[in-house]
Amino acid sequence: MTREEISTAPTASPRTKAVKTSRYRANSTTTTCAAPIQIPYTPRDPRDGLAPYIISPSAHPPSIVLKETPTSVFIRDAFPKALVHALLLPRDPEKTMLHPFEAFKDEGFLAQVRADAEELKGLVARELRRKICGRGTVAGGGGVNWGAEVRVGVHAGPSMNHLHVHVISREGFSDRVKKRVHYSALLPHPDPNSFNTAFFVPLDELPLRGDDPRWEHHERARLLKMDYTCWRCGRGFKNSFVGIKQHIAEEFVEWKKALLEAEGGGDRGAASSQFDASSSSV
Amino acid sequence: MTREEISTAPTASPRTKAVKTSRYRANSTTTTCAAPIQIPYTPRDPRDGLAPYIISPSAHPPSIVLKETPTSVFIRDAFPKALVHALLLPRDPEKTMLHPFEAFKDEGFLAQVRADAEELKGLVARELRRKICGRGTVAGGGGVNWGAEVRVGVHAGPSMNHLHVHVISREGFSDRVKKRVHYSALLPHPDPNSFNTAFFVPLDELPLRGDDPRWEHHERARLLKMDYTCWRCGRGFKNSFVGIKQHIAEEFVEWKKALLEAEGGGDRGAASSQFDASSSSV
DNA sequence: GAATCATAAC
DNA sequence: GAATCATAAC
Numbered sequence: 306m307t308r309e310e311i312s313t314a315p316t317a318s319p320r321t322k323a324v325k326t327s328r329y330r331a332n333s334t335t336t337t338c339a340a341p342i343q344i345p346y347t348p349r350d351p352r353d354g355l356a357p358y359i360i361s362p363s364a365h366p367p368s369i370v371l372k373e374t375p376t377s378v379f380i381r382d383a384f385p386k387a388l389v390h391a392l393l394l395p396r397d398p399e400k401t402m403l404h405p406f407e408a409f410k411d412e413g414f415l416a417q418v419r420a421d422a423e424e425l426k427g428l429v430a431r432e433l434r435r436k437i438c439g440r441g442t443v444a445g446g447g448g449v450n451w452g453a454e455v456r457v458g459v460h461a462g463p464s465m466n467h468l469h470v471h472v473i474s475r476e477g478f479s480d481r482v483k484k485r486v487h488y489s490a491l492l493p494h495p496d497p498n499s500f501n502t503a504f505f506v507p508l509d510e511l512p513l514r515g516d517d518p519r520w521e522h523h524e525r526a527r528l529l530k531m532d533y534t535c536w537r538c539g540r541g542f543k544n545s546f547v548g549i550k551q552h553i554a555e556e557f558v559e560w561k562k563a564l565l566e567a568e569g570g571g572d573r574g575a576a577s578s579q580f581d582a583s584s585s586s587v
Numbered sequence: 588m589t590r591e592e593i594s595t596a597p598t599a600s601p602r603t604k605a606v607k608t609s610r611y612r613a614n615s616t617t618t619t620c621a622a623p624i625q626i627p628y629t630p631r632d633p634r635d636g637l638a639p640y641i642i643s644p645s646a647h648p649p650s651i652v653l654k655e656t657p658t659s660v661f662i663r664d665a666f667p668k669a670l671v672h673a674l675l676l677p678r679d680p681e682k683t684m685l686h687p688f689e690a691f692k693d694e695g696f697l698a699q700v701r702a703d704a705e706e707l708k709g710l711v712a713r714e715l716r717r718k719i720c721g722r723g724t725v726a727g728g729g730g731v732n733w734g735a736e737v738r739v740g741v742h743a744g745p746s747m748n749h750l751h752v753h754v755i756s757r758e759g760f761s762d763r764v765k766k767r768v769h770y771s772a773l774l775p776h777p778d779p780n781s782f783n784t785a786f787f788v789p790l791d792e793l794p795l796r797g798d799d800p801r802w803e804h805h806e807r808a809r810l811l812k813m814d815y816t817c818w819r820c821g822r823g824f825k826n827s828f829v830g831i832k833q834h835i836a837e838e839f840v841e842w843k844k845a846l847l848e849a850e851g852g853g854d855r856g857a858a859s860s861q862f863d864a865s866s867s868s869v
Numbered sequence: 870g871a872a873t874c875a876t877a878a879c
Numbered sequence: 880g881a882a883t884c885a886t887a888a889c
Contacts, residue, residue, distance in 0.1 A: 351870055351889065384871070464870045480762075480836075483871090485883090547882070554762075633879065633880055666881070746880045765881090767873090829872070 344398045344467070354383075355467040359394050359401060371428060377421040379428070384481045386473065386491050388557075389433045389455075393418065393425050393470040401467045405459035406520065408468050409511040418470060422457050422508055425472045429455050433474050437561050438568055448569045458507040460490050462525040470508060477536060478557035485546060488553075489529040492536045504528040626680045626749070636665075637749040641676050641683060653710060659703040661710070666763045668755065668773050670839075671715045671737075675700065675707050675752040683749045687741035688802060690750050691793040700752065704739050704790055707754045711737050715756050719843050720850055730851045740789040742772050744807040752790060759818060760839035767828060770835075771811040774818045786810040 346356035362370045362378045371379040371391065382390040395401060395418055400408045409415045430451035438446070456475045463469065477492050493503045504525065506513070518524040533542040533549035537556045542548040628638035644652045644660045653661040653673065664672040677683060677700055682690045691697045712733035720728070738757045745751065759774050775785045786807065788795070800806040815824040815831035819838045824830040 349889080354870070480832075481871090544883080550762075631879080636880070763881090826873080 342396065342398055344401050350466075352464065352466045355380075355392070355394055355465050355469055359396055359467060371425075374421055374424070376417050377425075379421075379425045382471075382473075386479050386482050386487055387477050388436055388474045388479070389429050390471070390473040390479070391425055391429050393422055393472060395421075395468050395470075403468060405463065405468060405470075405506075405511070406461075406513045409459075409508075409513075412512065415508075415511060419508055422470055422472060426452055426455050426457055429472045429474065434568070437564050446568045448567045449564055454564070456491075456505065456507065457509075458505050459511070461504045461506055461519045461528065462522070471505070475536060476553070476557050476560050478553055482550065482553075486529055488533060488546075488549060489531065492534075502528065624678065624680055626683050632748075634746065634748045637662075637674070637676055637747050637751055641678055641749060653707075656703055656706070658699050659707075661703075661707045664753075664755075668761050668764050668769055669759050670718055670756045670761070671711050672753070672755040672761070673707055673711050675704055675754060677703075677750050677752075685750060687745065687750060687752075687788075687793070688743075688795045691741075691790075691795075694794065697790075697793060701790055704752055704754060708734055708737050708739055711754045711756065716850070719846050728850045730849045731846055736846070738773075738787065738789065739791075740787050741793070743786045743788055743801045743810065744804070753787070757818060758835070758839050758842050760835055764832065764835075768811055770815060770828075770831060771813065774816075784810065 342360050344356060344359060346353050358365060358370060358378050358380050362373045369381055371381065376396055378394040378396060380392050380394065382392050397414065400414060433454055434451045454475055455472060457470065457472050459470055473491065477488065482488060490504050493505060506519065513519065532544060534540065535552055535556060537560060540552065542552065624642050626638060626641060628635050628642065640647060640652060640660050640662050644655045651663055653663065658678055660676040660678060662674050662676065664674050679696065682696060715736060716733045736757055737754060739752060739754050741752055755773065759770065764770060772786050775787060788801065795801065814826060816822065817834055817838060819842060822834065824834065
C-alpha cells in the first residue's frame with residue numbers, strides 16, 4: 306500500500322522500463338553474473354520476499370513451491386487469506402518488476418499467464434474440494450463447479466514488489482485476516498452503480514482500460530477504505546472489522562455446507578464442527 | 588490493567604472501605620433512594636459494565652444471565668477467552684467495589700463465594716462437555732472429570748470495576764484472544780521455581796498471603812509481560828503472540844480429541860473438522 | 870507485506 | 880475492558 310504511484314503514461318520497451326519504473330529501487334542488487342534469472346532483489350527487504358521463489362524455485366520444499374512451468378512458478382501464499390490461497394509468479398524478468406496494470410498491457414504475455422493461471426486454478430479448486438469434502442472418493446459426487454469458488458486476479462496496489470497473481474478461494478475465511486486491508490484487498494465490493502470498482506482485479510478484466518480510475522492512487526486508497534460488505538449475501542457492516550469477521554465465519558459454515566450438499570457426497574462429516582454450534586446452555 | 592495500585596494496609600470496615608478505596612470514583616452515581624442494591628456505577632464507563640447484571644439480573648436475557656443465587660449472579664463473559672467462559676458476580680454491595688485480594692480477606696465471604704463458584708463450575712463443566720461431545724446421550728460415557736478442565740479464579744489486576752470471579756475452560760482457545768494480556772491474564776505461567784507466580788489466581792489460593800508479590804503493581808505488570816508458554820505442553824514461544832496463538836489452536840484440537848476419547852462416547856464426530864487437517868496438496 | 874507496541878474515544 | 884488507527888523495525 307505504500308508503493309509509489311505508477312505512471313499511466315505509455316511505457317518504454319519492457320527492458321528499459323524495468324529500470325526506469327519507480328519500483329526499481331536504487332539499492333537493489335541486480336546481479337551481473339550469468340545467473341539463470343536476473344531480477345532486482347534486496348534480500349532483507351520484506352517486499353522482495355517473492356524473489357527467491359522466482360530465482361530458484363527448486364530451493365524450496367514442494368509444500369511451498371507447488372509447481373514450476375516454463376513461464377511461471379506456483380507457490381502457496383505464506384499468509385493465506387482464505388481456505389486456499391496460492392500465487393502465480395511469472396518468471397519473465399522483463400515483467401516481474403512491473404505493476405500488474407503495466408505488465409498486462411502486453412496481451413501476449415497476458416494470454417500466457419492466463420493459461421498458467423488456469424492450471425493453478427485447477428490445483429486450487431481440487432485442494433478446495435479436498436478440504437471441504439475430505440480425501441475420500443465421493444460416490445455420486447461432482448455436482449459442484451469448484452472453479453467457480455476460486456478467484457484469479459491481481460491487487461490494484463500490490464505490496465510485494467514482484468509481479469504475482471492471486472488464486473484464492475472466494476470465502477475469505479482465515480485467521481490471517483487481521484485488518485481492514487486484508488478484506489478490502491480480496492473481497493469484491495458489491496456496488497450497484499459501478500461494476501468493476503474493486504481493489505481485487507480479476508485477470509479477466511485486464512488489460513485495464515486507460516480511463517479506469519484504478520490507475521490512480523487516490524482511487525485505490527478509496528477502495529481500501531470502503532465499508533465492509535459480505536461477499537456472499539451483500540450485507541453491509543459499515544466500518545466494523547469485528548462485525549464482518551464474525552459474519553464471514555458464519556458464512557464460511559454455510560458455504561461449506563452448501564458445497565458439501567451440492568457435491569452429493571463427502572466423507573466422515575468433514576465440514577461439521579460442534580464448536581461452530583450457535584446455541585449453548587451455559 | 589490501568590487500575591491504580593491498591594493498598595495492602597488493613598482495611599477499615601467494609602462499608603466505609605467501599606468509598607475510601609481508590610476504585611471508588613468521584614463521579615460515580617451511587618443512588619440514595621431505596622433501590623434494592625446500591626453500588627457505585629457510572630453507566631457510560633465501560634469498566635462498570637458488570638454493574639447492571641448485579642443491580643438487575645432479571646433485566647437481562649437468560650442467554651446472558653445464567654442464574655441468580657441469593658449471593659451471586661452468574662453470567663456469560665461477553666468476550667469469552669476460551670470455549671466456555673462465565674463470570675460469578677458476588678452481590679454483596681460491601682464487597683463489589685473491592686479488589687479481589689481485599690474482598691477475599693474475609694474468609695466467611697470467601698467460603699460463600701466458593702460454594703457459589705462450585706455450582707457455576709458444574710454448569711460450565713457440563714457446557715464444556717456438551718460442546719466437545721455433543722448433545723446426545725453418551726452410551727458408556729463419563730470417563731472424564733470435566734471439572735478438572737475448568738479454572739476458577741480472579742485476575743491479580745482486574746480491569747472491570749466490580750468484583751468478579753472467572754470460571755473458564757482451561758484451553759484458552761477463542762477468537763477473542765487478540766493480544767498479549769488475553770493470554771497473560773488467563774494462562775498459568777509454568778515456573779519451576781515459583782508455584783504461584785501467575786496473574787490468574789485460583790480461588791483456592793486465596794486469601795493471598797500478606798507477603799505475596801502480587802499485592803504489588805510492579806509484580807502484576809511483570810507477570811503480564813512474561814514469555815508465552817503453552818498451558819498443556821509447557822513449550823515456550825518467547826514474545827511471539829502469533830506463535831502461541833497458532834500452537835494453542837493445535838493443542839485445542841488435541842485436547843478435544845483426548846477428552847472425547849477419554850469420555851468413551853461422543854456423537855456425530857462433534858469434535859472433528861476437516862478444516863483443521865494439517866496436510867494438504869496445494 | 871507481518872508484528873509489536875502505543876494511543877484516542879467509547 | 881474492546882476497537883480503530885498510527886507507527887517502528889523487520
